[in-house]
Amino acid sequence: MGTESTQAPAESAVHVVLLASPGAGHILPVAELARRVVARGAGVTATLVTYTNFSSADHSSTLASLPPSVSTAVLPEVPLDDLPAEARIETRIFTVVKRALPQLRDLLLSLLEPPGPGVAAFIPDLLCPWAFEVSMELSVPGYLFCTTNLMALSCILHVPELDRTTTCEFRDLPEPVRLPGCVPLRGVELLDPIQDRSDPAYRLMVELGKNQLLADGFIVNTFDAMEHETLVAFKELSDKGLYPPAYAVGPFVRSSSGGEADKHSCLRWLDEQPDGSVLYVCFGSGGTLSNEQTAELAAGLEASGRRFLWVVRFPSDKDRSASFFGRSRGEANSPINYLPEGFVERTTATGLTVPEWAPQVEILNHRAVGGFLSHCGWNSTLEAVAAGVPTLAWPLYAEQRMNAVMLSERAGLALRPRADSCGEDEVVPREEVAAVVRELMAGKKGAAAREKARELRETAAKAWAQDGPSRRAFDAVAGKWKQAERAG
Structure with missing residues (x-):
């Protein structure tokens, strides 16, 4: 299989696989989501999958702090020697995600085949939607974890349409871009990797927006009071079938570091x-x-x-x-x-x-x-x-x-x-x-x-209080995983 794994999960009622792209901004919230998944109830386990490329000691310490019911797996390094030295970080990350798909498929197969725990849901983060190709092939429900806000996700989903309907650089757009429920955005304020159409990252961002629509739902690290208008507008689009539903389950915030931090x-x-x-x-x-x-x-x-x-x-x-x-x-x-x-x-x-x-x-x-x-x-x-x-x-x-x-x-x-x-x-x-x-x-x-x-x-x-909106949203999407497991 070519992966390194630890703490193989015990047989359980519900097992969820999460995939984190490189970088602290992704590893940390995905790890927090994994903690919340397994804390939801007895018999729920998870596997958090990361990449060897661009891993760091900080990532290792984050993974080591996970509870025993979260196992970890690391996809083997893929070559990037053919990328130019000046390639953007987005190009590097997307290339790693795409080239590691065969190893990801092997890993998911090993979990699906007896005596594996099965996979009730597959949850790649914002930058890994190419991985839905694998989960769809294996008939595993897939949910995208948006590690940023719903406005940014809305923009990414809109990139293919912007690409189709415009030809100029976005900084030269004469009018602001108005996404439903969002603050109007000048072209120069849009996502950084789409600001140069000649850069390879631009075409990959168009792919990113298309592939994210393969998700059965979006799990978003935001909360109602932060983006109420955006959530309302997005739900209207979801109800019409234009987008998968979004579940606002945030905010996920690191707890105190303790130890080294206390002595700083x-x-x-x-x-x-x-x-x-x-x-x-x-x-x-x-x-x-x-x-x-x-x-x-x-x-x-x-x-x-x-x-x-x-x-x-x-x-x-x-x-x-x-x-x-x-x-x-x-x-x-x-x-x-x-x-x-x-x-x-x-x-x-x-x-x-x-x-x-x-x-x-x-x-x-x-x-x-x-x-x-x-x-x-x-x-x-x-x-x-x-x-x-x-x-x-x-x-x-x-x-x-x-x-x-x-x-x-x-x-x-x-x-x-x-x-x-x-x-x-x-x-x-x-x-x-x-x-x-x-x-x-x-x-x-x-x-x-x-x-x-x-x-x-x-x-x-209050968002994660007993009857808070984020807790209700999390319970709603987690309930779908249990249904999928029973149906399977």
Whole structure:
């Protein structure tokens, strides 16, 4: 079969297989979904399948923390030598997914054939819908797990139609794109990998949108209060048979890291700061700034006079997602060395810079943190929502510009630098950084966003209560798996 697996699942009434694409933004929420699947009732087990390509030590620790009723399987590495060095991360991921389909088929067959536990449902994540080819061949019900929001999923599903009805680059569209129940989006705010029709990633994104329609349903990491209008509009389309049904089962938020996180020096530094006074600055596991933007951000933070905690990563002038698969640097080197000369010394009284990683959930929930300068990745967004912290939106890649629009224009949770900042080649100047940081932390707009964040924190906490909307949605889709198992 060519796969490595651990903790072979015991014979059970219901067994579910989940498939996670590479990257922390996908592994973490899929692992959380697996936990919730097996926690639903006795006799429910799961297998979480990942890829050898682009795996990391962080992924291994996430998988190791899963309960015993979740087994794991790793699909063997597939060659990527023929891809050009400049291939986008989406192209790399989609190529891995497509080339590993034979090994995935072998794995599912081994679970379906006696004495295997059977497969009541197959759940690939957002970037793996090509895998439905295998589950459909084997007559296994398939559900797509959307690790981001329903607006982004709606956009991906609409990409084939946009491709068919337009010829220009999307940034040149004369009118905004209006998706049902969603905030209008300018062409430049659409998904990052469709912004260049000549790039191979563009054609793969068209395929992605078509293949996602093969799902029996969409399990979405969002919740009603966050996207109520979008959910209502999507249900109308589903009821008409245009889309499979969507189940809003979020928010999935990491629990406290414990251990290493509890000992992190930045938490001790936060303990010494006044309530709500610190701006947390982090661009997620993959977000990367250019050298020039790093210098302007540093100068702006310094000029703002506000307290900050900045997780600094190595800059890149070529790729805003350069950290997505990790970086191999000598231990003697540190991203702090790429900050402007004297910056760390000059800001000792107000700021703290941390290289590479910090315990984000603990930081966002600390009493001293009053704002989050974020790339608007969906995991980070939900973690900020769960903590009741407003955002300064600084999108970089993937669907992050769309998230920034939603957070600022509909949810009221975020402030943004001027409208054309954070663009493809735009550099946000230090003066703009300083102004928007001051506004978020001490201005009227920041106070309004903070109040909205507190309100949404309350509704997020209730989503998974005993009769909460997310729990009801999860029970509805999980009930279908049991029916499928009995029918089988």
